[in-house]
Amino acid sequence: xxxxxxxxxxxxxxxxxxxxxxxxxxxxxxxxxxxxxxxxxxxxxxxxxxxxxxxxxxxxxxxxxxxxxxxxxxxxxxxxxxxxxxxxxxxxxxxxxxxxxxxxxxxxxxxxxxxxxxxxxxxxxxx
Amino acid sequence: xxxxxxxxxxxxxxxxxxxxxxxxxxxxxxxxxxxxxxxxxxxxxxxxxxxxxxxxxxxxxxxxxxxxxxxxxxxxxxxxxxxxxxxxxxxxxxxxxxxxxxxxxxxxxxxxxxxxxxxxxxxxxxxxxxxxxxxxxxxxxxxxxxxxxxxxxxxxxxxxxxxxxxxxxxxxxxxxxxxxxxxxxxxxxxxxxxxxxxxxxxxxxxxxxxxxxxxxxxxxxxxxxxxxxxxxxxxxxxxxxxxxxxxxxxxxxxxxxxxxxxxxxxxxxxxxxxxxxxxxxxxxxxxxxxxxxxxxxxxxxxxxxxxxxxxxxxxxxxxxxxxxxxxxxxxxxxxxxxxxxxxxxxxxxxxxxxxxxxxxxxxxxxxxxxxxxxxxxxxxxxxxxxxxxxxxxxxxxxxxxxxxxxxxxxxxxxxxxxxxxxxxxxxxxxxxxxxxxxxxxxxxxxxxxxxxxxxxxxxxxxxxxxxxxxxxxxxxxxxxxxxxxxxxxxxxxxxxxxxxxxxxxxxxxxxxxxxxxxxxxxxxxxxxxxxxxxxxxxxxxxxxxxxxxxxxxxxxxxxxxxxxxxxxxxxxxxxxxxxxxxxxxxxxxxxxxxxxxxxxxxxxxxxxxxxxxxxxxxxxxxxxxxxxxxxxxxxxxxxxxxxxxxxxxxxxxxxxxxxxxxxxxxxxxxxxxxxxxxxxxxxxxxxxxxxxxxxxxxxxxxxxxxxxxxxxxxxxxxxxxxxxxxxxxxxxxxxxxxxxxxxxxxxxxxxxxxxxxxxxxxxxxxxxxxxxxxxxxxxxxxxxxxxxxxxxx
Numbered sequence: 007x008x009x010x011x012x013x014x015x016x017x018x019x020x021x022x023x024x025x026x027x028x029x030x031x032x033x034x035x036x037x038x039x040x041x042x043x044x045x046x047x048x049x050x051x052x053x054x055x056x057x058x059x060x061x062x063x064x065x066x067x068x069x070x071x072x073x074x075x076x077x078x079x080x081x082x083x084x085x086x087x088x089x090x091x092x093x094x095x096x097x098x099x100x101x102x103x104x105x106x107x108x109x110x111x112x113x114x115x116x117x118x119x120x121x122x123x124x125x126x127x128x129x130x131x132x133x
Numbered sequence: 134x135x136x137x138x139x140x141x142x143x144x145x146x147x148x149x150x151x152x153x154x155x156x157x158x159x160x161x162x163x164x165x166x167x168x169x170x171x172x173x174x175x176x177x178x179x180x181x182x183x184x185x186x187x188x189x190x191x192x193x194x195x196x197x198x199x200x201x202x203x204x205x206x207x208x209x210x211x212x213x214x215x216x217x218x219x220x221x222x223x224x225x226x227x228x229x230x231x232x233x234x235x236x237x238x239x240x241x242x243x244x245x246x247x248x249x250x251x252x253x254x255x256x257x258x259x260x261x262x263x264x265x266x267x268x269x270x271x272x273x274x275x276x277x278x279x280x281x282x283x284x285x286x287x288x289x290x291x292x293x294x295x296x297x298x299x300x301x302x303x304x305x306x307x308x309x310x311x312x313x314x315x316x317x318x319x320x321x322x323x324x325x326x327x328x329x330x331x332x333x334x335x336x337x338x339x340x341x342x343x344x345x346x347x348x349x350x351x352x353x354x355x356x357x358x359x360x361x362x363x364x365x366x367x368x369x370x371x372x373x374x375x376x377x378x379x380x381x382x383x384x385x386x387x388x389x390x391x392x393x394x395x396x397x398x399x400x401x402x403x404x405x406x407x408x409x410x411x412x413x414x415x416x417x418x419x420x421x422x423x424x425x426x427x428x429x430x431x432x433x434x435x436x437x438x439x440x441x442x443x444x445x446x447x448x449x450x451x452x453x454x455x456x457x458x459x460x461x462x463x464x465x466x467x468x469x470x471x472x473x474x475x476x477x478x479x480x481x482x483x484x485x486x487x488x489x490x491x492x493x494x495x496x497x498x499x500x501x502x503x504x505x506x507x508x509x510x511x512x513x514x515x516x517x518x519x520x521x522x523x524x525x526x527x528x529x530x531x532x533x534x535x536x537x538x539x540x541x542x543x544x545x546x547x548x549x550x551x552x553x554x555x556x557x558x559x560x561x562x563x564x565x566x567x568x569x570x571x572x573x574x575x576x577x578x579x580x581x582x583x584x585x586x587x588x589x590x591x592x593x594x595x596x597x598x599x600x601x602x603x604x605x606x607x608x609x610x611x612x613x614x615x616x617x618x619x620x621x622x623x624x625x626x627x628x629x630x631x632x633x634x635x636x637x638x639x640x641x642x643x644x645x646x647x648x649x650x651x652x653x654x655x656x657x658x659x660x661x662x663x664x665x666x667x668x669x670x671x672x673x674x675x676x677x678x679x680x681x682x683x684x685x686x687x688x689x690x691x692x693x694x695x696x697x698x699x700x701x702x703x704x705x706x707x708x709x710x711x712x713x714x715x716x717x718x719x720x721x722x723x724x725x726x727x728x729x730x731x732x733x734x735x736x737x738x739x740x741x742x743x744x745x746x747x748x749x750x751x752x753x754x755x756x757x758x759x760x761x762x763x764x765x766x767x768x769x770x771x772x773x774x775x776x777x778x779x780x781x782x783x784x785x786x787x788x789x790x791x792x793x794x795x796x797x798x799x800x801x802x803x804x805x806x807x808x809x810x811x812x813x814x815x816x817x818x819x820x821x822x823x824x825x826x827x828x829x830x831x832x833x834x835x836x837x838x839x840x841x842x843x844x845x846x847x848x849x850x851x852x853x854x855x856x857x858x859x860x861x862x863x864x865x866x867x868x869x870x871x872x873x874x875x876x877x878x879x880x881x882x883x884x885x886x887x888x889x890x891x892x893x894x895x896x897x898x899x900x901x902x903x904x905x906x907x908x909x910x911x912x913x914x915x916x917x918x919x920x921x922x923x924x925x926x
Binding site: 018020021023024025027028031066074097098099100119120121122123 | 706711713714720721722724725728741744745748863
């Protein structure tokens, strides 16, 4: 199985550290990229047009939150004619957020934190 | 009297028949003229007769005179004969005779009927020896003379010697024996001359002489103009000496002819008079006809009036205007007041008029008498004979002309008792309705769709709003004026819209009562079609101030609860999110530690776990701080000197201010106070000022400007910086949310503005933000001047 490139967009440094460790443990992903918020990520993607296979996106972030990022990202995907599979990974358990996530076609699934090995393996298998 | 009447009748008979009268005039006049003419004619005729007779007498006398002279001449001649029968001195005697008698032309002696002697012989020679007894022409006359033994004239006859003449023969007897004749010859011309008829010749008469022809035995005429005379007026006289008849004949054939033109004139005159009479009579006759026609009309109208008077459905009474006594009244009037005709005629109108109405009636009557009015009408009361009061409507018209003295008037009386009774009943029921309306616990009103203002409002207005119905009615825009200024525009707009659509409506608004208090009313308006074009609005204004107050209180409580609930929800959401973020990290770390077989890695993970638990603690503290605001809904409020707190905050931030070279411009006066909680005020000021420093612009020195002013019920604190600014379009909604940060500034916690906002909200203030990226941000804090009062709502 071909190894996937994964990207984490989250403002929580501890979460990012933990998730990176878990990703290494699965040995299913070839590369991991991380950003502190949506703004940083979109600037990078626009500049490089280098989209990862899988995106793990948080909602609550300073400067540009997950929703705002999705608006920009969906446009970018169309423009550069590339696609990524987006997973929302949020600590929120509010139903509104889950419903809102379904409105975005580019969002594959809404995942509640914590993200564990099983979930990461499933993601890898699905793609 | 009867004669006079007959004469009058006769005159009117004539007057009425102008043609007949004219004819009569003509006949009378013409008859009169005819009679006059007749008598005149008679007189004329008589006169003529007399004249003719006298002329004839004169002529006859002349003839007789003449004949006597002739006779004398013959005798004289005869005497010249001697006894022997021989004439003696015939010549001499004859000559004498002739000369003495102008009217004898010749004399003859005719012995034995033979002419022997003639004087003068000259011219008469042919007669000599003419035997007259044997002449058929003379024989008879000769014999007659012999027989009568007197002179007898023959002729006029054609003489033997020629010419027409008469011969007078006197038979001479000698010794009883016929001797012969002594004769005179008178020429006819001479004879006529001797009669003197020439002198009587005139235009009027002419003469004629006739004798019976002895041979033909017919009457023979000798004078000129021998036309028949039988039809003419004539007189005749017989002269026996010659058997002559002398006629005098009137030349006028008929007097009628003389009169004819006059008769014609008289006829025409009569005709003219008749015509004039006709014409003259015609005019009066026409006038008479007109008079007759008018009289007929008058009689008719009099009859009409009489029948109206007697049978009218209204009471009619003829009254003396001076003393008010009744002159005449019809049956209806009698029936109306219960008196008989006879009783009424002894009464006057003052006796039956109600004393309360009498003054007005008398005043009107005075005006009528003075000529100020010619008619008036009024409603008044009469006393019926039975003592009951009856209502009547009386119309009085004067019966005198303008320039006449007041005398009588006519009054028309209508019984209006029934109407008055219904009016009274209507008024009574109206009063009942009014009382009922006034007893309703709401202001009942009615208005017109076309004009502003109301037409009716019930008395309850005085009780509820303090305004009298009169105040309402007097001003068309009264309603608008007393609506609460804040509600006025929408209420008018709403009402106008519904009125236009003709839909009933129901709305609640505030009004300002007369005492200045605010009254909440519910106005329920219905549309009422009085007729096709007239639409009226009827409404009732109910005082709902009390229930409205409850409603407002309830709404306020609901709002508060909803707000708190919302905040609570938000809070719990945030709490769960933030706590879950940490707990999920802890969960992940623990599972990693369990999985790890490397001691070094485990230690590394434990450090991380410690760090997470610290962050969790921090979060718990923050949440505790927020909860304390949320739960303390009635914090202590004091009057705080704003400047004192600002200075205190600046002192707290002294190190940062110096480090960042912050310039603070404070224009807040020393005496400005705000009603706020001291701890909250410290927190609010600290948050704003520290934020202003934290989000300073990297290119310039921070500058913070503080000022204050009042607006409505608020004391406003304005804090203006020249920092990086906030994109309000993007982040405006989230600005005051919990854990919302918009920068990567590591000091951003996402909690300061959340708490500040909560503290200000709790004390009924508000925050406004103005910001431009790279220019700066201004926070305006509205401190409510009376936070406590409003806190109850």
